[in-house]
Structure formats: structure tokens, C-alpha cells
Amino acid sequence: MSLDAFEVIGGKPLSGAVVPQGAKNEALQVLCATLLTEEPVTISNLPDILDVNRLLELLAGLGVSVERLAPGTYRFEAKSVDLSFFQTEAFRRDASRIRGSVMLIAPLLARFGQAFLPQPGGDKIGRRRLDTHFTGLQALGAVFNYEPEQRQYAVKASRLKGAYLLMDEISVTGTANVLMAAVLAEGVTQIYNAACEPYVQQLCRMLVSMGAKISGIGSNLLTIEGVSRLGGATHRLLPDMIEIGSFIGLAAMTQSELTIKDARIDQLGIIPRMFERMGVKLEFSGDDIRIPAQEEYEIQTFIDGSIMTIYDAPWPGFTPDLMSIMLVLATQAKGSVLIHQKMFESRLFFVDKLIDMGAQIILCDPHRATVIGLGRKHQLRGISMSSPDIRAGVSLLIAALSANGRSVIHNIHQIDRGYENIDGRLRSLGAEIRRIEG
Incomplete structure (x- = not known):
């Protein structure tokens, strides 16, 4: 036992x-954001906890270079991402164990045009629907499909385009997902009724340091002017x-x-x-x-x-x-x-x-x-x-x-x-x- x-x-x-x-909820967001660039991203003050370690394993499985520089400090380089990892039993097993894996969808969709996700796990604290994530991504031009037999979500888009979004609920992870998709979308995106937790503000600051154009940080109205690519960054968790x-x-x-x-x-x-x-x-x-x-x-x-x-x-x-x-x-x-x-x-x-x-x-x-x-x-x-x-x-x-x-x-x-x-x-x-x- x-x-x-x-x-x-x-x-x-x-x-x-x-x-x-370091903040667990912030960690899950900024780790997923490392997929938005092929350049190195260094993150410090990462907590050594199960949810973070599982997400690190998922990133490594996707082909991201994950290098531990010191306790709590890692360098990520998502230069060669292996999308075939989505179809493996290891991905389905590991991604379903951690609810934060839902935030892998937007960066992969924005950069590679497709993403898959098994129904995520997490705390048993009642219904925690994912509609807000997918309706937000659909508004940017994504096509969403749920495969009930595999309990898997599939999202695809040839090109994301900016849009005005009124979020139907104030979802932290939903806001983070739409935000990560919008930074590489064509044109301007406005997210109204956005979550404004410090974790979301930190994600915004990290994205800005990578070259994103975001205004309204800290408010419930975020305006994102899409860019063609993002670069590397150094970020420390709250x-x-x-x-x-x-x-x-x-x-x-x-x-x-x-x-x-x-x-x-x-x-x-x-x-x-x-x-x-x-x-x-x-x-x-x-x-x-x-x-x-x-x-x-x-x-x-x-x-x-x-x-x-x-x-x-x-x-x-x-x-x-x-x-x-x-x-x-x-x-x-x-x-x-x-x-x-x-x-x-x-x-x-x-x-x-x-x-x-x-x-x-x-x-x-x-x-x-x-x-x-x-x-x-x-x-x-x-x-x-x-x-x-x-x-x-x-x-x-x-x-x-x-x-x-x-x-x-x-x-x-x-x-x-x-x-x-x-x-x-x-x-x-x-x-x-x-x-x-x-």
C-alpha cells in the first residue's frame, strides 16, 4: 500500500x-502558455506538487524540451511539438487526471490549428462545465466536436480571427484559454466579463513579455491585438x-x-x-x-x-x-x-x-x-x-x-x-x- x-x-x-x-493556479496557466512559442521560456517559483508535475509530464510527452535549472525553476522550449501524442493512451490517461490540462487546447489550436483533450479530472466539487472554453474558441473561428464514446474533445481551426466575446460566466481557466488563443488570432479580440484574478493578470503580463498586445489587464474587459508570433520570456510566479x-x-x-x-x-x-x-x-x-x-x-x-x-x-x-x-x-x-x-x-x-x-x-x-x-x-x-x-x-x-x-x-x-x-x-x-x- x-x-x-x-x-x-x-x-x-x-x-x-x-x-x-508558488501559486498552483497560476502555474497551470503559464505552463500551458509555453506552447505558444518555439523560443525558450523560463519560469521560476513553480511548486513541486502533483498537478504541476503531471502537467510537466504532458508537456514533455508533447515534445516540449523541459529542463530543470534549479528547484522550482524550469526552461521550456516548444520547438518540436509532436501532435501524434494526442492519440496515445498515455496522453488520455494523464490529461484526464488534471483539470488544468484543458488550457493546453488554446495554445495548440492557435499555433498548430488543432487540439484534442480527454474529459479532464480534478476536484469532485460539483459541475464544472467547459462550455465557456469552447464557445469562446468557437467565436474565434474554431470548430468544436465532442466524441462521447472516447469522452474526448476535438477542436480545429485553419485560422483564428479576432471577435467580441461576452463570457457567459466569469471563468478563470475559460478566460485564460480564450486569451491564449486570441494573442495569435488575426485582428482584435475583446473579452468582456473576463476573470481578473491575479493569476489571469500574471498570464497577461507573461504574454506581453513574449510580445503579445493586451490592454485592460486587471479589469473585466481585455482587448487583444493579435500578433503573428510570440517570443521567449522569463516569468516568476506569485x-x-x-x-x-x-x-x-x-x-x-x-x-x-x-x-x-x-x-x-x-x-x-x-x-x-x-x-x-x-x-x-x-x-x-x-x-x-x-x-x-x-x-x-x-x-x-x-x-x-x-x-x-x-x-x-x-x-x-x-x-x-x-x-x-x-x-x-x-x-x-x-x-x-x-x-x-x-x-x-x-x-x-x-x-x-x-x-x-x-x-x-x-x-x-x-x-x-x-x-x-x-x-x-x-x-x-x-x-x-x-x-x-x-x-x-x-x-x-x-x-x-x-x-x-x-x-x-x-x-x-x-x-x-x-x-x-x-x-x-x-x-x-x-x-x-x-x-x-x-
Whole structure:
């Protein structure tokens, strides 16, 4: 059996400093963008996580030269791309394991006129349709076909042409895909209702450094003037804002003093403010965030005294990837909060594990949960549980580290998909955690 479980002995305060890894969601976008040019592209601060490593293998399978220059730094050269790799069983198997593989379509379509993709995998957090990707590419002139027997998508285009696009949903990966196609399309493309997350902004900056012409970066209206070719570039990933939020939640839950180094606070949006609403104290020094040890933290109420509601929204709203962390954080707070997960309908289904640990949570429906904070009067208790997805897995890990006694978390490859060496980094802060057979 593989070591696919964590054994955690909880209830111990942690201390020390941690440097957040490079942003997972940005990594998946910019890695796909290396296919847009035959010139070398160097990317640094890449996290050593399953999803990134699987995408690196896919790029290598397509014939991209992938050279590791240093830990987290790679040089890519997509001079000789082998499109026959699409038809191999290895491609179908590996591409279906990672949802970020959908962003291979646009750069291959833009440069070679065709792309194939098996139905991608990823987190089991509800319906995550791909219509936005394909309708956007169709508007640029692509012909799309779904082959249900092979569960495979095929997209072809002799020449992409610029168009006005009103995205039917604010999709980060959908925006990234259309953007990567538009930079090599003929004429001008406008993408309205575009996602404007820092990850998309970073992709835009990398494309501009490669020679793309993009205006409106950071807004929901992107204007792209197509160019005939792109050149090489050097790009560094932002720190992962989801990991930063995870460490803030960990510090508060375990009554620990932690410092998060080099956090790029200017790119965190309202994330720090939302933790402050939950009663967590944050101190900022340069680009570092210090979370002092707190015996208790109290959830704020709205001005009229009504119960606080935390809900997710497209950027610059609060990211859905931190909703699980907020829910766990609320279990030991003073006060109550309504957690409203609007964007995915299955992300709250891990609360049964928290209830088994002693948390007071009412699951109202697939999107909403009311948490009655225990105010540390009753410590969570350790149990055996399973990780359903990346974010819920880390949230359960935080709960286990704050709980009394021994917990076992199974299915931790889900956590490894998004968090680099999480057990080793937690041990460096004083956590008692080890990998065991799952």
C-alpha cells in the first residue's frame, strides 16, 4: 500500500516562519502558455506538487524540451511539438487526471490549428462545465466536436480571427484559454466579463513579455491585438494566496504565532480583511504577515448586529478556494457565521467529518452551512476521515492539528495535488504529523 494517509497528533501550538509556495493556479496557466512559442521560456517559483508535475509530464510527452535549472525553476522550449501524442493512451490517461490540462487546447489550436483533450479530472466539487472554453474558441473561428464514446474533445481551426466575446460566466481557466488563443488570432479580440484574478493578470503580463498586445489587464474587459508570433520570456510566479490563507487559518486554530514571509500582500485583495472579520489578528511588516498567538477570536457581526455571512465571488470578491478554511476556522471562534458557498455545490459536503469531531454545524443545503462557534470551550476531537478534494483536505488537516488526540486523514494525494511537502513544512513549525499507509 502507498503512504496515502496522514497521522496527526493534534492540540499542540506551532511556531516559526513559513514561505508560501508558488501559486498552483497560476502555474497551470503559464505552463500551458509555453506552447505558444518555439523560443525558450523560463519560469521560476513553480511548486513541486502533483498537478504541476503531471502537467510537466504532458508537456514533455508533447515534445516540449523541459529542463530543470534549479528547484522550482524550469526552461521550456516548444520547438518540436509532436501532435501524434494526442492519440496515445498515455496522453488520455494523464490529461484526464488534471483539470488544468484543458488550457493546453488554446495554445495548440492557435499555433498548430488543432487540439484534442480527454474529459479532464480534478476536484469532485460539483459541475464544472467547459462550455465557456469552447464557445469562446468557437467565436474565434474554431470548430468544436465532442466524441462521447472516447469522452474526448476535438477542436480545429485553419485560422483564428479576432471577435467580441461576452463570457457567459466569469471563468478563470475559460478566460485564460480564450486569451491564449486570441494573442495569435488575426485582428482584435475583446473579452468582456473576463476573470481578473491575479493569476489571469500574471498570464497577461507573461504574454506581453513574449510580445503579445493586451490592454485592460486587471479589469473585466481585455482587448487583444493579435500578433503573428510570440517570443521567449522569463516569468516568476506569485506566492499562492490560497496557501497563505491556509496558514492564517492554521495559526488561529492552533493558537500559534506564525509569520508568513514574502506574501505579496498587494496581491491578496480582500483575503486579509475577511480573516479579520473572523476575529483573527494580523500584523503586516513589509511583505510579511505575522499572526500572533490568540487565546480566542470573535466573529464580527454586521453593523445592525445581524449574523455575519461569508460568501465567495469572482475576483475581487472572496475566493471560493478559501471557503473551506473559513468554515473550519469558524468552528472554534466565538460567535456564529453563515458560510455561503455560491460557486460550487459540493464543496461543503466535508462538514460531516467536522461534526464527527465535535463541531456545531448545520448544513442548510449544498451551498450553505451555519457554524456555531465553540469559542474553545470544547476542543475538537481526533477521528479517522478522508480528504474529498484539495481544499477540504487541508481544512481537515487544520482541524486535526487543532484537535485533541490522534487523527488519520486518508486520500492525501488530493492534498499533494496542491500543497508542496505540506507535512515536512508543518513539522518544521512543530506539528506532529507523519505519512502512513492509507
